[in-house]
Amino acid sequence: MTLPYGTVSDVACLAPTLTPPSPLDTLRLLLLPSHRLVQIMNPFALIGRTFLEFLSATGRLAWFAGTSVMHCFRPPFYFRQIGRQVVDIGYFSLPVVGLTALFTGMVLALQSHSGFSRFDAESAIPTVVVLSITRELGPVMAGLMVAGRIGAAIAAELGTMRVTEQIDALTTLSTNPYKYLIAPRLIAGTLVMPVLVLVADIIGVFGGFLVCVYRLQFNAANYISQSWQYLEHRDVASGLWKAAVFGFIITLMGCYNGFNSKGGAQGVGAATTNAVVTASILILVSNYLLTGLFFADK
Amino acid sequence: MSDAVPKIQIHGLKKSFGDKHVLRGLDLSIGKAESVVVIGGSGTGKSVLLKCILGILEPDAGSIKIDGVEATKLSGSARDAHLAKFGMLFQGSALFDSLPVWHNVAFKLIQAQGMPRKQAKERAIATLASVGLSPAVGDLMPVELSGGMQKRVALARAIAAKPEIIFFDEPTTGLDPIMADVINELIVKCVREVGATALSITHDMASARKISDRIAMLHEGRIIWQGPKGDIDHSGNPYVDQFIHGRAEGPIRMQVKRF
Numbered sequence: 001m002t003l004p005y006g007t008v009s010d011v012a013c014l015a016p017t018l019t020p021p022s023p024l025d026t027l028r029l030l031l032l033p034s035h036r037l038v039q040i041m042n043p044f045a046l047i048g049r050t051f052l053e054f055l056s057a058t059g060r061l062a063w064f065a066g067t068s069v070m071h072c073f074r075p076p077f078y079f080r081q082i083g084r085q086v087v088d089i090g091y092f093s094l095p096v097v098g099l100t101a102l103f104t105g106m107v108l109a110l111q112s113h114s115g116f117s118r119f120d121a122e123s124a125i126p127t128v129v130v131l132s133i134t135r136e137l138g139p140v141m142a143g144l145m146v147a148g149r150i151g152a153a154i155a156a157e158l159g160t161m162r163v164t165e166q167i168d169a170l171t172t173l174s175t176n177p178y179k180y181l182i183a184p185r186l187i188a189g190t191l192v193m194p195v196l197v198l199v200a201d202i203i204g205v206f207g208g209f210l211v212c213v214y215r216l217q218f219n220a221a222n223y224i225s226q227s228w229q230y231l232e233h234r235d236v237a238s239g240l241w242k243a244a245v246f247g248f249i250i251t252l253m254g255c256y257n258g259f260n261s262k263g264g265a266q267g268v269g270a271a272t273t274n275a276v277v278t279a280s281i282l283i284l285v286s287n288y289l290l291t292g293l294f295f296a297d298k
Numbered sequence: 299m300s301d302a303v304p305k306i307q308i309h310g311l312k313k314s315f316g317d318k319h320v321l322r323g324l325d326l327s328i329g330k331a332e333s334v335v336v337i338g339g340s341g342t343g344k345s346v347l348l349k350c351i352l353g354i355l356e357p358d359a360g361s362i363k364i365d366g367v368e369a370t371k372l373s374g375s376a377r378d379a380h381l382a383k384f385g386m387l388f389q390g391s392a393l394f395d396s397l398p399v400w401h402n403v404a405f406k407l408i409q410a411q412g413m414p415r416k417q418a419k420e421r422a423i424a425t426l427a428s429v430g431l432s433p434a435v436g437d438l439m440p441v442e443l444s445g446g447m448q449k450r451v452a453l454a455r456a457i458a459a460k461p462e463i464i465f466f467d468e469p470t471t472g473l474d475p476i477m478a479d480v481i482n483e484l485i486v487k488c489v490r491e492v493g494a495t496a497l498s499i500t501h502d503m504a505s506a507r508k509i510s511d512r513i514a515m516l517h518e519g520r521i522i523w524q525g526p527k528g529d530i531d532h533s534g535n536p537y538v539d540q541f542i543h544g545r546a547e548g549p550i551r552m553q554v555k556r557f
């Protein structure tokens with residue numbers, strides 16, 4: 001006897017009535033490829049699904065980024081909004097970024113002193129401080145602090161506007177939300193972060209100077225000339241380019257998560273968390289990639 | 299209105315959220331300078347209807363024509379021009395809480411039409427006066443207002459730029475009876491004097507009778523009855539009868555459990 005979809009023994013193991021199924025048959029039933037349990041536990045399916053979800057999320061983000069950037073370059077430009085964001089993102093972040101940079105520079109001087117004194121290399125401290133701050137710690141620390149401050153604020157503001165229909169209201173008032181809400185934030189974030197990091201660089205180096213001169217009894221004039229001696233143009237420039245990229249990432253993630261939030265207060269909370277976490281991770285990853293790019297030759 | 303192209307023509311409009319079918323093939327047509335009120339139970343999809351026409355929600359199927367032009371597949375500047383015709387009062391007001399009241403009202407004038415701020419502010423103050431709010435209110439922030447005041451500001455914002463088509467989602471909900479009547483008068487004035495086309499949603503039958511030329515009833519995703527407002531009392535439709543008399547017993551079953 002032949003059945004269209006299988007052999008007699010296949011059918012026998014599925015029929016519960018006649019004979020009790022042997023343990024082997026039960027096992028086969030469980031392992032049938034179409035069985036749910038197998039599907040859930042199948043590691044390949046899980047990896048595949050996660051990968052596909054990752055791809056579609058990346059695609060959505062890329063589309064959002066593309067649309068937003070396009071609107072940054074097309075009129076009308078809302079200069080008032082850009083100005084407001086420059087003040088919000090730049091000016092009001094100064095205290096927190098300055099404080100972070102100051103203590104980073106100070107701790108860097110202390111740490112390198114305690115390390116370098118083991119092999120009498122204290123004279124390298126000014127150079128280490130200035131290079132670490134301008135190349136890495138200035139942009140990264142400022143980026144992470146601003147991600148916490150601005151990324152969260154943008155996501156919360158846009159998220160609230162989304163769930164209270166203010167973004168829908170914008171479109172009914174002939175105003176494109178990408179142009180009015182998102183473009184000013186992206187422009188301000190990208191332009192202001194380098195300035196913020198330049199300030200952080202100066203304050204950070206000054207922090208190292210304070211510790212070395214007042215606590216470790218370095219000669220002040222020597223310290224300053226040593227700081228300058230090995231500093232190259234591109235040490236600072238690479239840090240500022242990084243800062244611009246970080247500024248774009250922070251504002252983009254804030255806007256993306258806020259703009260697409262749904263489901264009331266809880267949704268806004270989730271958007272805020274996502275904005276900060278994704279921005280921070282992307283900052284660290286892109287920092288590595290950019291460093292590789294800038295200093296590929298040595 | 300029968301011979302001219304209708305201002306708004308909706309045909310076979312469908313919209314679902316997951317497996318919840320909210321609009322199931324809705325047909326409605328509204329003539330120029332006509333005022334239509336849509337009534338219907340809570341959660342039947344009246345607000346969804348307005349948002350579909352505006353393009354805030356994307357319909358699953360059907361056609362929406364504004365001035366004879368298909369509006370569901372517009373993009374770019376064509377969509378901007380389409381949206382410029384509308385004014386909308388949102389059910390939840392949706393005022394911009396980071397801007398003072400006057401700027402909310404003047405928003406479209408300043409941002410989209412490029413009117414100088416000083417002139418736009420004067421216009422905003424005048425519009426606020428027409429919804430019964432004093433000039434001093436203009437300088438407050440939206441959070442400092444009561445719910446009814448917010449609703450009136452939102453109404454002022456919807457009409458300030460004198461749009462061709464105005465949507466009012468529950469314009470009188472949350473207002474005292476006297477103020478509700480002032481608002482009714484204002485809506486009538488917008489239609490009669492400015493020649494705007496109005497589509498309103500309300501649960502308030504007194505208001506519906508006052509502001510409408512025609513009433514349409516939405517039930518289970520379709521317009522089950524429509525006619526001139528005078529006919530509403532002898533519509534011969536049991537659903538309409540139950541609704542306008544507000545009876546719990548009748549063909550419309552509310553999904554509530556006894557407690």
Ligand SMILES: Nc1ncnc2c1ncn2[C@@H]1O[C@H](COP(=O)(O)OP(=O)(O)OP(=O)(O)O)[C@@H](O)[C@H]1O
Binds near residue numbers: 315320339342344
């Ligand atoms: N964004 C959305 N996502 C999922 N479901 C939605 C959404 N918007 C509306 N709905 C559903 O669509 C249905 C109709 O909603 P709508 O807001 O249009 O009701 P309504 O007729 O305006 O009611 P009311 O008179 O109470 O304002 C509701 O059942 C609601 O749950």
Ligand SMILES: [Mg+2]
Binds near residue numbers: 345346389
């Ligand atoms: Mg509604």
